[in-house]
Amino acid sequence: MNLVFFLIVLIAFVFAGWHQILWVPVEGVASPIEALSVAMVESAGGAVELAIGLVGVMTLFLGLMKIAEEGGLLKVISRLIRPLMVRLFPDVPPDHPAMGAMILNMSANALGLGNAATPFGIRAMQELDKLNSNKGTATDAMALFLAINTSSITLLPTGIIALRAAAGSADPAGILPTTLFATMGSTTVAIIAAKMYSRFSKVKKKANFAEAANNATDTANDSDSLVAADSLSSGYPLWVSIIALCVLASFIPLTVIYGKVISPWIIPSLMIAFLTFGVFRRVSVYEVFVEGAKEGFQVAIKIIPYLVAILVAVGMFRASGAMDTMVTFLGAWTGKVGLPAEALPMALLRPLSGSGAYGIVASVINDPAIGPDSYAGYLVSTLQGSTETTFYVLAVYFGAVQVKRLRHTLAAALSADVAGVIFAVIACYYLFG
DSSP states (O other), rough: HHHHHHOOOOOOOHHHHHHHHOOOOOOOOOOOOHHHHHHHHHHHHHHHHHHHHHHHHHHHHHHHHHHEEEEETHHHHHHHHHHHHHOOOOTTTTTTTTHHHHHHHHHHHHHHHHHHHHHHHHHHHHHHTTOOSTBBBBBBBHHEEEHHHHTTTOOOOHHHHHHHHHOOOOOOGGGHHHHHHHHHHHHHHHHHHHHHHHGGGGOOOSSHHHHHHHHHHHHHSTTTTSSOGGTTTTOOOOHHHHHHHHHHHHHHHHHHHHHHHHGGGGHHHHHHHHHHHHHHHTTTTTHHHHHHHHHHHHHHHHHHHHHHHHHHHHHHHHHHHHHHHHHHHHHHHHHGGTTTTHHHHHHHTTOOOOHHHHHEEEEEEEOTTOOOOSSSHHHHHHHHHHHOOOHHHHHHHHHHTOBBBTHHHHHHHHHHHHHHHHHHHHHHHHHOO
């Protein structure tokens, strides 16, 4: 991450400096270096505003998360899909709270609930860090979780569906099958890449896994609401897990057919479901909610420096003209393989800047010459719904647990991003090309 951060800033400075040398002053127009300076200051301010904006959302969902934890919901969910999770995350005890938190994060991402996914993901990282014997260095489980998070299978990309509807699309939910295909492909690549790259980035453990697992189990058992670990380690019978996964899979066609109707109900239903579960489990929902919500502000403060660093670098990269030059150079080549020039900026910018990518997709689908129901319109919509702002996710999640050495996390996440673009092109070209 150190090298990536430095190179982005260096390239931006070189491009802006070169344009400054060739620049002919125009009254009322800022020089390239002035524009670069303005972008740096605005990006830094925007990073702080973004972190502050996250406080409310994280407070809400971390409060609900605490109710789920106190009521034992995370343990139940972990046992339910234990056969899959223990194979993906062999270094995480099957009864550990991190399992349930990761599952809730993945579920929120699948439903297009980015606001809910972030607090769940932060809690998962905090729990994973309790198993970390090398503080400040990402574990294999952290790297895999972040790679899956940036490419998570998406059943209902609610935000982009709403944007397409506002742009006058005749079929706003038409990207559901392409998004599902693209995210299934990218998630598969994310898992393979994380497992493969971990072989080349080994770290010397300061304590063996047994000690870390025992410490984590002791921490989990401190809560009165958690069931004893020995009663959970076996998990549910395999047939119960299979039935649960089949029920989950049955929701896929429902999201495709009734996605637009279902999406407004998800967040309110999620809150009432958590509170009802807490009441049923005799949890003091108000007190526990407030206790969990207190973490929201503290986490937001922790991630501000990480957000400032990455968003300033990205802001400089865009303002310097380096992004435009890259698009111009690559556009002629990518157009031959199904990635037209109007969609290329979306593919390049999506891992760097969520707001920048959102602006691109909005401009493309609202362009009368292109429109939301053209091939390019479907492609940029699919890319928006099926890929994640990788550098933002790394900054927020690792910042929350003060991890600075990312090991192979970035490589695995970027591999998933590239795979997401490729699978999105394949799906869109097949259906709309």
